[in-house]
Amino acid sequence: MVADNLKVKSENSKIRNSLCLFCSLGCGVSLRDEGKALAYAQDNPVNKGALCPRGHYNLELVNHPGRLAEPQIGKRKVSWEEALTFIKQELQPFRKDEVGCLVSCLLSNEAALAVARTAQALGVKNVLTAGAAADLEAYEGNKWTVPGAELASLDHLEKSEALLIIGDILSRSPVLSRRINQVKYGKRGNQIVVIDPNQTRTTWFATDHLACRPGTEPVVLAALAGALPAEEAAAICGIAAAKLEQTAAAFRTAASGTVIYVPQSKRPRNDLGVYYVKKLAAASPNKKYLVYYLFGNTLGVNTVIDREIPDHPTYHELLGKIERGEIKSLLLFGEDISAGHEELQKKFRMLKFVVYAGYFESESPAIYDNSIILPLASQFEGGGSYVLADGSLAACEPIVPAAGSVPLEKICGLLADCKPGRNDARECVGQGPVTKAKAEAEAEGEVRAVRAAEQGPVKPITYFGNNQLVGNFFWFQVNKNG
Numbered sequence: 001m002v003a004d005n006l007k008v009k010s011e012n013s014k015i016r017n018s019l020c021l022f023c024s025l026g027c028g029v030s031l032r033d034e035g036k037a038l039a040y041a042q043d044n045p046v047n048k049g050a051l052c053p054r055g056h057y058n059l060e061l062v063n064h065p066g067r068l069a070e071p072q073i074g075k076r077k078v079s080w081e082e083a084l085t086f087i088k089q090e091l092q093p094f095r096k097d098e099v100g101c102l103v104s105c106l107l108s109n110e111a112a113l114a115v116a117r118t119a120q121a122l123g124v125k126n127v128l129t130a131g132a133a134a135d136l137e138a139y140e141g142n143k144w145t146v147p148g149a150e151l152a153s154l155d156h157l158e159k160s161e162a163l164l165i166i167g168d169i170l171s172r173s174p175v176l177s178r179r180i181n182q183v184k185y186g187k188r189g190n191q192i193v194v195i196d197p198n199q200t201r202t203t204w205f206a207t208d209h210l211a212c213r214p215g216t217e218p219v220v221l222a223a224l225a226g227a228l229p230a231e232e233a234a235a236i237c238g239i240a241a242a243k244l245e246q247t248a249a250a251f252r253t254a255a256s257g258t259v260i261y262v263p264q265s266k267r268p269r270n271d272l273g274v275y276y277v278k279k280l281a282a283a284s285p286n287k288k289y290l291v292y293y294l295f296g297n298t299l300g301v302n303t304v305i306d307r308e309i310p311d312h313p314t315y316h317e318l319l320g321k322i323e324r325g326e327i328k329s330l331l332l333f334g335e336d337i338s339a340g341h342e343e344l345q346k347k348f349r350m351l352k353f354v355v356y357a358g359y360f361e362s363e364s365p366a367i368y369d370n371s372i373i374l375p376l377a378s379q380f381e382g383g384g385s386y387v388l389a390d391g392s393l394a395a396c397e398p399i400v401p402a403a404g405s406v407p408l409e410k411i412c413g414l415l416a417d418c419k420p421g422r423n424d425a426r427e428c429v430g431q432g433p434v435t436k437a438k439a440e441a442e443a444e445g446e447v448r449a450v451r452a453a454e455q456g457p458v459k460p461i462t463y464f465g466n467n468q469l470v471g472n473f474f475w476f477q478v479n480k481n482g
């Protein structure tokens with residue numbers, strides 16, 4: 001049945017080019033206009049016809065029977081007219097600084113701009129992006145200027161003779177495996193060094209695995225970039241100084257190379273990690289870098305919010321304001337970040353009024369008690385542009401929205417009388433991320449303060465996942481011991 005769904009059969013249906021945004025690789029998918037079918041986009045240069053298992057869930061999002069179809073005030077279903085009048089009335093008593101706004105990093109640049117302009121029209125400055133905390137931390141590091149650091153294209157990655165990978169890229173963006181294999185087997189002598197405390201699907205592919213102490217990846221990177229003496233780094237990260245020096249020299253002298261960083265929640269200081277990734281890329285000729293975020297449009301949505309609302313608070317500042325009762329009302333666009341997080345739900349229960357525009361009923365009790373829920377068209381249905389990990393701008397062609405759902409741009413237009421121009425969002429992200437200076441001495445001080453977290457149990461993982469099953473095979477034993 002599922003396989004049947006994956007074939008685009010009807011010749012009469014219009015096929016729309018779309019994107020998977022379950023990671024920032026942004027694989028191309030084709031959707032039938034009514035959203036009933038999904039196919040591999042054979043001619044898309046990113047994935048050339050491949051999709052990972054997560055990519056197939058896009059179809060479920062579009063066609064799920066549980067999609068919200070009507071606005072709700074609490075549990076009561078209401079018309080759009082009543083919903084919007086209710087929101088305007090309820091927001092009225094709050095001061096502008098008592099209202100907060102969160103916009104999901106899965107949404108398009110156009111949707112993010114519509115939220116930013118609506119917030120500006122309402123005088124709200126507590127606007128922030130909602131995504132994986134590790135992604136947002138890494139994005140902060142990406143803003144620190146490092147002269148000469150350049151984002152790699154997928155072509156550069158594939159033609160690299162040396163890859164330095166921090167984290168499990170094959171779990172984050174499995175479709176990259178074809179390109180990583182191309183590096184591994186493309187030319188004798190090519191190197192793939194993986195820095196990770198654990199054995200993962202990616203370390204299984206590595207020509208060299210540097211198993212540092214958990215959480216010390218920024219220290220390893222600072223040493224490889226020449227910012228920290230190898231002996232000093234070795235004492236913190238647990239990798240021998242000679243090994244660090246040898247790895248740095250091999251990467252530096254390779255004809256071409258790419259550093260790939262995967263932000264991870266259990267790793268503190270993803271910002272410092274990305275900063276030293278950029279330093280490392282800038283330190284020798286023909287080396288570039290890539291950061292693969294979990295949320296597909298982390299780069300685009302953050303750029304829009306940074307550029308439109310320069311004095312917005314940080315994530316922790318926003319949570320602090322909610323905790324202290326300074327923010328009394330919250331507008332959540334595309335993401336209920338409290339879902340599944342008891343601590344956040346406790347904080348959200350202090351809010352007096354919540355607006356949640358999303359795809360499904362939120363499991364969060366905070367949303368039910370005192371809220372209004374709006375059915376939102378997904379990124380495929382609304383269409384729009386997105387900034388992928390390599391900095392390229394890609395677009396989804398809109399398809400017919402799920403019954404009752406409405407694109408965010410339209411909802412924002414109805415909430416406040418503002419309508420960004422057609423190309424405003426593209427022009428905004430075209431300026432690139434907002435950058436800021438970072439003093440080298442400051443970064444060095446911070447990286448020296450990094451300490452290893454407690455080592456968890458290290459489980460051997462093979463690319464095929466089930467060790468017991470593959471453990472008997474000869475090739476597995478050879479790879480394990482070799």
Ligand code: SF4
Pocket residue numbers: 020021022023024025026027047050051052053054055056172173174175176
């Ligand atoms: S690799 Fe990323 S973008 Fe591609 S199908 Fe998988 S989750 Fe989607």
